[in-house]
Amino acid sequence: MANNKREDILKAALTLFAERKYDGTTVPMIAERAQVGAGTIYRYFESKEVLVNELFQECVKSLSDRLSSNLLNPEYDLRHQFHLIFRRLTQFADERIDALLFLDSHHNAYYLNEQSHRVFSEMLELFRQLLENGKNDGTIGALQSDAMIAIVWGAFVHVFKTIRVGVLEQSAELLAGVEESCWNAIKRH
Amino acid sequence: MANNKREDILKAALTLFAERKYDGTTVPMIAERAQVGAGTIYRYFESKEVLVNELFQECVKSLSDRLSSNLLNPEYDLRHQFHLIFRRLTQFADERIDALLFLDSHHNAYYLNEQSHRVFSEMLELFRQLLENGKNDGTIGALQSDAMIAIVWGAFVHVFKTIRVGVLEQSAELLAGVEESCWNAIKRH
Amino acid sequence: MANNKREDILKAALTLFAERKYDGTTVPMIAERAQVGAGTIYRYFESKEVLVNELFQECVKSLSDRLSSNLLNPEYDLRHQFHLIFRRLTQFADERIDALLFLDSHHNAYYLNEQSHRVFSEMLELFRQLLENGKNDGTIGALQSDAMIAIVWGAFVHVFKTIRVGVLEQSAELLAGVEESCWNAIKRH
């Protein structure tokens, strides 16, 4: 736990960015929620913009690490691999919903630097690899992988946004249904 | 030409909100893009918050009007009705991509008032009705309609976000594939 | 009735200046109360500052005219002359309370020009003359006339301010008592 304050700040910022976006979050808001002085934030991050980028990259890494462990074990068939990846995504959404929502807001985010955009695309490589394999063995449909990724990611995140506002209620059954839907969206028919 | 300035302001605001979100957009930015004085904005809208809500509701209405004309013609089968609705969504995305992205940002938007949230849910009734009909005649799967709506909307919008940043290239073929995917996500298997 | 609009504007401005002072009154407020367009005000007055000065001088003239008619008739004794002047002041306060309050706010009013200050002092000459006469014939005390004027004017206006906020209720008896008090303040004992 190298540095406690730094973690507190990142955690506070993440919650706020997920709820109010970058520009709707002020540095004093972050400081208050992190229970540190406003000046302290600047001992750990050069600026608000540096903070948001480090946080973004940390979130990408967090998701990436979860997804990439033992993922593409060739012993499993594609559907099962999809199930595993979906379960990991779900766990991530459960444990780090703010991180998921924050990651999803990256499109067109003028405050993210090139590195942030790059690590995000790199993370998607995992999905792409899975899909490519599936196309090779005839399990996955013919649509471009990037479109499929957009479909599954967009659907998945939007389901969790809808849960968050209370319109959907989370349950194992719901998530199983969503997984099946997403699989149907990409599998070869 | 009714009220030119008001339209100019709304159009400028829409572009900026879609690109930079509410808090990342300043009133002078809107004024400059609309080619009006900053003060002029306040002749048409009481405040920035009133502006964003009127704009949001106008965008909902715009999409709503497109979707609801002749939609549920019972002569057509469900797949065809889905095709028609998807085509209208696509046209809307083509002609008013900013409106689509702005509409999508409404979750947890603290600056939207109750009416804005309500008109948005009302618009979704259309989708819900279609899905209910499909469940009755056995065409659509068993997943809750709200989840299906989240899946299709989330997928659709995310595809257009991906097109926007240049990762996907829009084509009739792509959109046909996305439509098929979305249909597969919700149809009964 | 030379110019109706001009009068409407002056009347509206007077009420507002009396209630909210110069800087608390906006030109649109004046326009609304006068039932004219904001631009119309500028056909009659070069600027808000010119307006306030013309209005001030008009109010001074209005009070001046009332006070100076037949005032210092040497047939009357000083007490009676004081009574007459007091009655005229009272009538002015009754009919033009806003004008009285506006006139009273002139001290330190940075927006009044030299002419405005001058016509006000000239109006006070009347009082001064009365007091000088009284000192000569032994009716009035020895205090400097300017101090006596300040005492009587300050007392008189403050009584009407107190009536206005509802702490005192106006009545013939009250005013007779105030007149007597003021006379006692300046007469020779």
Add this chain to the structure above:
Amino acid sequence: MANNKREDILKAALTLFAERKYDGTTVPMIAERAQVGAGTIYRYFESKEVLVNELFQECVKSLSDRLSSNLLNPEYDLRHQFHLIFRRLTQFADERIDALLFLDSHHNAYYLNEQSHRVFSEMLELFRQLLENGKNDGTIGALQSDAMIAIVWGAFVHVFKTIRVGVLEQSAELLAGVEESCWNAIKRH
């Protein structure tokens, strides 16, 4: 030296409010005179309106504290008590002329809240008590106490306004004369 900046701001605001009234005084003006950044004012006062009310109440307290110490010592006769109160008012006017003028501007001041109006009336209780005592022992005339207070306060403040613009010159003799005049205005004849 407790809180220097807060005092500096209040002092600067008082001078400006006395000279230019509430709406004629801008926050940057206060900041410049107080030699602080404009933003600093908002660390001490929520808004300009809160500032003016805190300042007003502080001025009332300041005058109240001076007046109420040992005031109604029953050993002294009424005239002497009046003398003492008048001397304290004079000292207040000498040392805190801005506070006196600012206090006097409270009538109809839409920016003052109920508490501000209340503490001001409470301060006047002192005067009222003195006058009631005088009426009981036959020293003071029959006019309503509120009217007498208006007369003396109005006269007193207007004399100091007149001194301030240079028309009267302050001297012990002048003030003795004004005191005598004010006493004559209220005493039983």
Add this chain to the structure above:
DNA sequence: GATGAATGAGGTTTCATTCAT
């Protein structure tokens, strides 16, 4: 290292004034 008071640039909003109709 940590703080939060202080700042001023820049945010939202108002308003005296202009000018096309």
Add this chain to the structure above:
DNA sequence: GATGAATGAAACCTCATTCAT
């Protein structure tokens, strides 16, 4: 003549950032 839409300077206020403690 009269209007009120339009403007931009300047109002009130916020906030990213600095720095003395």
